[in-house]
Amino acid sequence: YTTEQKSIPGYTFKEVQGSATGTFTDQSQTVTYVYTKDPVKPVAGGDVTARYVDTDGNVISDNVIQSGSIGDTYTTEQKSIPGYTFKEVQGSASGIFTDKTQTVTYVYTKDPVAGGSVTAKYVDTDGNVISDNVIQSGNIGDAYTTEQKSIPGYTFKEVQGSVSGTFTDQAQTVTYVYTKDPVAGGSVTAKYVDT
Numbered sequence: 390y391t392t393e394q395k396s397i398p399g400y401t402f403k404e405v406q407g408s409a410t411g412t413f414t415d416q417s418q419t420v421t422y423v424y425t426k427d428p429v430k431p432v433a434g435g436d437v438t439a440r441y442v443d444t445d446g447n448v449i450s451d452n453v454i455q456s457g458s459i460g461d462t463y464t465t466e467q468k469s470i471p472g473y474t475f476k477e478v479q480g481s482a483s484g485i486f487t488d489k490t491q492t493v494t495y496v497y498t499k500d501p502v503a504g505g506s507v508t509a510k511y512v513d514t515d516g517n518v519i520s521d522n523v524i525q526s527g528n529i530g531d532a533y534t535t536e537q538k539s540i541p542g543y544t545f546k547e548v549q550g551s552v553s554g555t556f557t558d559q560a561q562t563v564t565y566v567y568t569k570d571p572v573a574g575g576s577v578t579a580k581y582v583d584t
Contacts, residue, residue, distance in 0.1 A: 392420045400424035431458035434486030439465040440494045449473060449497060457486040465493045473497035501528040504556030509535040510564045519543055519567060527556040535563045543567035 391410045394402055407420035434457050441450035450470050455463050464483040467475055480493035504527055511520035520540050525533050534553040537545055550563035 392422075394422055397424060399427050401427055431461075432488075433457075434459040434461065435488055435490035437463045437465065437484075437486065437491045437493065440492060441468055441470065442494060442496055443473065444476065444496060444498055459486055459488055461486045465495075467495055470497055472500050472502075474500055499530075502558075503527075504529040504531065505558055505560035507533045507535065507554075507556065507561045507563065510562060511538055511540065512564060512566055513543065514546065514566060514568055529556055529558055531556050535565075537565055540567055542570050544570055 390413060394405065394409075401424060403423045403425050405420065405422050407418065409420060411418070437455045437457075439453040439455075441448065441452070443449050450468055453465065455465070457463055462483065462485055467478065467482075474497060476496045476498050478493065478495050480491065482493055484491070507525045507527075509523040509525075511518065511522070513519050520538055523535065525535075527533060532553065532555055537548070544567060546566045546568050548563065548565050550561065552563060554561070
């Protein structure tokens with residue numbers, strides 16, 4: 390008899406146990422061909438990108454891109470970013486590489502930073518204060534609005550500065566200028582009398 394070694398896809402021949410060739414006897418005989426499984430070549434999966442953005446979608450830290458083979462596990466990490474507080478993660482923070490690219494987005498809120506005050510001043514055309522200042526405080530980026538006052542005895546003339554805007558790291562002043570209303574004088578009466 391003669392036995393044959395087979396070519397088996399995905400396997401490599403290692404050894405034969407027993408006689409590959411010989412003669413038949415009155416006993417059963419076994420010939421074993423032993424193979425080792427070929428290592429599976431890894432298939433590259435799609436990249437996993439961790440993005441770090443603020444609530445407006447602005448990038449606040451570099452992306453972290455991971456590569457791996459399909460079926461491998463990945464884990465992304467929440468970063469500590471100065472000036473921001475972590476809010477939420479969109480997507481799977483950890484999982485398995487697939488044949489598709491995947492994105493995990495870490496969303497942060499900007500920490501409030503106190504801005505310079507905004508002072509609304511009310512003066513006459515000579516620069517004399519005619520009403521109390523109105524001072525507003527807020528965080529950088531917050532909106533502010535100042536108001537024109539109605540001041541008895543004065544008529545609004547003009548505003549110097551931005552009536553509304555956003556708080557910055559600098560103090561800001563908005564000046565409302567008024568002209569003094571003319572004051573009617575008393576009347577003079579000439580009397581002519583006979584003595």
